Amino acid sequence: MTKRRFGLDLTPLRTSRDFRLVFTGGAVSGFGSFITYVTIPYQVAKLTDDPLMVGLLGVCELVPLLVMAFVGGALADFLDRRLLVRGGEFALAGLCGILLLNALSHEPHLWLLFVIAALTATVDGLQRPALEAMLPRLVRPEELPATMAMSSLGMQVAQLGGPAVAGLLIASVDLWLVYAFDLLTFAASVICLSLVKAVPPPPDADRPSLRSVVTGLRYARSRPELLGTYLVDINAMFFGMPQALYPFLAMQLGGPRVLGLLYAAPSVGTLIATLTSGWTGRVHRHGLMVIVAAAFWGVGIVGAGLSGTLWLTLFCLAFAGGADMISGIFRSIMWSQTIPDHLRGRLAGIEMLSYTTGPMLGQLRSGLMARTRLGVGGSIWVGGVLCIVGTLGLALALPQFRRYNGEDGLARKQAEDEAWLTRTP
16 A cells, blocks of 8 residues: 555556657666766866856856747647657757767867857757657646656656766766767667657647747736746745856865766655655645745755765755655646646746756856855855745745645646637637
């Protein structure tokens, strides 16, 4: 009974061939991508020895995302979502190849690292809304909580293994070999996505245009419970995302090998939270759970900033990662169970901005604070405190989000889907 209640629900893997393919390809490709995710900031830190320069990577990624997430969302509601995702994988593989060539040069170009970061964000903005809009089409509605947990599991395994391997590779081989490893992993995702059946757009889909983008924005604004998911996550990540400081924190705690552990530690918590996520399918107060989890993320970040020892820092980061995973599961359930399919791509673009702008701006925030008297540790724990305060403030300001009930949201989505299909042209 306990295992069924708390264990991970594997139903989507058993019932959906296409979801199995997407899950497998994404997990392998994601593993390699997280190796590069660690390597680029390390290379910038090595070339500049400046935490602000590492933080500016987030700004380079943010600017194209602010535009391309809307474009990608509109395209995901008009084109075959599988083709968009597969095209994105090809583009990301090409960018990884450029990183490899840059690392092979006698004097690697710093500016090129920032350009690749911006281009990667551009491709991600085009690809990610299609991927997220595609997943609900691959499974039955009642399998969505388990699907969100399984999707997160693949990503968390990548987040756990990728950074840890990255730390070992960075410490033992040339950087071009690290990028080469990532390049090889893209083959798995391309093959798997090629085997997935087509995921055509909804009937009479809106053509990509500024008007269609505005339609999505108006819908998001009309739903206080959706606005709550965006604002709470942006607040948590802006104040509580210290990844720009990991290369410098690693130097204080043990060197390059420790760097991979710092990146991987939150994923230990997320993995534990995912593997014990069976209970999430029986909880309907999704908004309240997002609020509680976001506050606990802040608690973990405070602990990581105040800790002066490696093991305690890793524990606090793992605790924070587990809380973030719980928040992510309930946010994903709210998005997948309540948004009608003909708007799913555009809303996925808005969601993407909510969970990417916060971390990117948070890297800049942490880098700037670290240059003050607070230093690296102070920048981390002060950000954690501000995260908690901001989360509680949003909980008070958004009562409809706080009281949101998932059963009502699912019924609303079904009604809106039926109204779209039966509307008069």
